[in-house]
Amino acid sequence: MDNELFMNTEFPPPPEMATHFEPPPSSSSAMMLNWALMDPNPPQDSSFLWEKSTEQQQQQSIFDSALSSLVSSPTPSNSNFSGGGGDGFLIRELIGKLGNIGNNNNNSGEIYGTPMSRSASCYATPMSSPPPPTNTNSQMMMNRTTPLTEFSADPGFAERAARFSCFGSRSFNGRTNTNLPINNGNNIINNSGKLTRVSSTPALKALISPEVAPGGEFSRKRKSVPKGKSKENPISTASPSPSFSKTAEKKEEWGGKGSKSSEEKGGKRRREEEDEDEGEGEGEGNKNNNTKPPEPPKDYIHVRARRGQATDSHSLAERVRREKIGERMKLLQDLVPGCNKVTGKALMLDEIINYVQSLQRQVEFLSMKLSSVNDTRLDFNVDALVSKDVMIPSSNNRLPEEGLQSKSSSHHHQQQQLQQLNIYNNDNAQLLSNNMMLQSPMNSLETSTLARGFTHLPTLTQFTDSISQYQMFSEEDLQSLVGMGVALNPNNESQHMKIEL
Amino acid sequence: MASLISDIEPPTSTTTDLVRRKKRSSVSSAASSSTTAGSVSSESHARWRSEKQQRIYSAKLIQALQQVRLNSSAATTSSPTAQKRGKAVREAADRALAVSARGRTLWSRAILANRIKLKFRKQKRPRTTTKIPSMTTVVNSSNRSRKRRVSVLRLNKKNIPDVNRKVRVLGRLVPGCGKQSVPVILEEATDYIQALEMQVRAMNSLVQLLSSYGSAPPPI
Numbered sequence: 001m002d003n004e005l006f007m008n009t010e011f012p013p014p015p016e017m018a019t020h021f022e023p024p025p026s027s028s029s030a031m032m033l034n035w036a037l038m039d040p041n042p043p044q045d046s047s048f049l050w051e052k053s054t055e056q057q058q059q060q061s062i063f064d065s066a067l068s069s070l071v072s073s074p075t076p077s078n079s080n081f082s083g084g085g086g087d088g089f090l091i092r093e094l095i096g097k098l099g100n101i102g103n104n105n106n107n108s109g110e111i112y113g114t115p116m117s118r119s120a121s122c123y124a125t126p127m128s129s130p131p132p133p134t135n136t137n138s139q140m141m142m143n144r145t146t147p148l149t150e151f152s153a154d155p156g157f158a159e160r161a162a163r164f165s166c167f168g169s170r171s172f173n174g175r176t177n178t179n180l181p182i183n184n185g186n187n188i189i190n191n192s193g194k195l196t197r198v199s200s201t202p203a204l205k206a207l208i209s210p211e212v213a214p215g216g217e218f219s220r221k222r223k224s225v226p227k228g229k230s231k232e233n234p235i236s237t238a239s240p241s242p243s244f245s246k247t248a249e250k251k252e253e254w255g256g257k258g259s260k261s262s263e264e265k266g267g268k269r270r271r272e273e274e275d276e277d278e279g280e281g282e283g284e285g286n287k288n289n290n291t292k293p294p295e296p297p298k299d300y301i302h303v304r305a306r307r308g309q310a311t312d313s314h315s316l317a318e319r320v321r322r323e324k325i326g327e328r329m330k331l332l333q334d335l336v337p338g339c340n341k342v343t344g345k346a347l348m349l350d351e352i353i354n355y356v357q358s359l360q361r362q363v364e365f366l367s368m369k370l371s372s373v374n375d376t377r378l379d380f381n382v383d384a385l386v387s388k389d390v391m392i393p394s395s396n397n398r399l400p401e402e403g404l405q406s407k408s409s410s411h412h413h414q415q416q417q418l419q420q421l422n423i424y425n426n427d428n429a430q431l432l433s434n435n436m437m438l439q440s441p442m443n444s445l446e447t448s449t450l451a452r453g454f455t456h457l458p459t460l461t462q463f464t465d466s467i468s469q470y471q472m473f474s475e476e477d478l479q480s481l482v483g484m485g486v487a488l489n490p491n492n493e494s495q496h497m498k499i500e501l
Numbered sequence: 502m503a504s505l506i507s508d509i510e511p512p513t514s515t516t517t518d519l520v521r522r523k524k525r526s527s528v529s530s531a532a533s534s535s536t537t538a539g540s541v542s543s544e545s546h547a548r549w550r551s552e553k554q555q556r557i558y559s560a561k562l563i564q565a566l567q568q569v570r571l572n573s574s575a576a577t578t579s580s581p582t583a584q585k586r587g588k589a590v591r592e593a594a595d596r597a598l599a600v601s602a603r604g605r606t607l608w609s610r611a612i613l614a615n616r617i618k619l620k621f622r623k624q625k626r627p628r629t630t631t632k633i634p635s636m637t638t639v640v641n642s643s644n645r646s647r648k649r650r651v652s653v654l655r656l657n658k659k660n661i662p663d664v665n666r667k668v669r670v671l672g673r674l675v676p677g678c679g680k681q682s683v684p685v686i687l688e689e690a691t692d693y694i695q696a697l698e699m700q701v702r703a704m705n706s707l708v709q710l711l712s713s714y715g716s717a718p719p720p721i
Binding site for chain 2: 321324325328329331332335336345346349350352353355356357359360362363364366367368369370371372373374
């Protein structure tokens, strides 16, 4: 049976898993964030995981029987579960709930929405009416807990399952540590036309494990980008990251030990659950099923295999990865002019590379130009450059003349030097050679235009005596300005300058 | 004076015009992508294209340029070579750009880190230029041409699919992304391209203003 095959591939014996999953990746902490409610300690998860797995496997036999009953029940095309019995209803409800919770937007309405609706209609009795879909995990958790209490044979299981679900990032190999109580769920999944995404909430898992949860595939495969429609085959979702393939391998190892197909299905379900629960996936991955809030923690993204496509973990992971890359390429395409005509990633990348190189060359060329302009023009009207307002104080026009005429090294004169003044003093060889930048805070006071963040005005070097003195000022002020940030508020600047002087 | 005023006004209006014109409504296109990458890109789109950002960057750039001028004048009696000056300006501009990025992106952090590393190395061990790989980095040391060691050897020999290889090349172009994974490189590239565009616009307007100022006749 397919289920068995899957199960075999997915679940290695717990002790082996323990060794694998001992060192939870640091990224798992990110996952933990999602499951903050459940357990914030990733390292503990692995241990929990193993505990759970052992328990689950023990319960698998129980689940098998339950699953068979579930499988027998007919399932609507849309429903993820083909469970017919009461358990199936429960599971479906759970899955529906999970699906809705996972979905901030009704992306995969087909997957999540329908079960939910159906479950709502069908499962009113067995379980408390499904709570309205909520985006928060906490709510989901709470929602789940009600059914869980009914199902969970092990009270602590839910918690452990929750923790367990909070595997680290994609790089965490131990992800595929799935609780396999849901193995039986594979049967159900197989029957359903679509692969139901069972939320990986611990509550759900706990629910499933004792129940047989058809959707409870606890394949911990976390994948980025939950996508695709459900498939006939329970699939271990392939993670986009290479580590995921590793987990896939591990899953296969597991599969050898336990019941394979069901496990895989369970794993897939679980992944879906997790996706739904978390509502967030890695990066762009979760377009399809989950619309996560725009702050995805580094968490597993569950992927759903598309209808009619390969369902093995590797291909799923590949697909997720490809989609992510494709997404980014599209963004780049919008950015780079001329990429619209080009089709194909390679050519587009060529265009992008050329564009980046041209931009860098432009910057280089402009910097050379700026440097030359900098040298020749001692001064420039910083305010004019930066400010939107066209502020041209009339005093500026007069001051340059005064500065030019007065050769005193008085502080007052220097203060009166304005940028415009300096520009017109380029003839002065001394100015050019010295190329000093003196800060004239008082100038900013007098001229509103100057009262910006840039008080470094290369002033005339007529007053060589006081140049050094003013240099010090300039540096101090520069530092102060930098500290203050680029403030375009003239008033503040001027006041500040005043104080310093 | 009236002429002066009139002379002064156009440059500013030009600047503002440039700034305003550059503003594109990229939100709509970015908003279409619902993924996180999309959201990131849309946010960065709006970020680098906004007038405010350009103003901020221009301000920082001007500050940096003034600092450069101060440094160059203080350091050398004779004017340094045009190339060195250009490099200094370029580095200052890149640094200003990186600061404007507010440390959210890899490339900005790499640009700033390079500078610190360079300074650190200069103090500790004055080494000659290190081995120079085939590609040049974006940020060069002011005194020494330090090139980041990015392994390029394998890329040509291995039978990597074209797309991957090109992404690697792109990664080498973007500072700090030499050894990143493909999606990371692509993401950094989007932000980097936007930032570069803004940098080019700002520098263009700056050069225009400065040259127009220089060419304006003094009021006498």
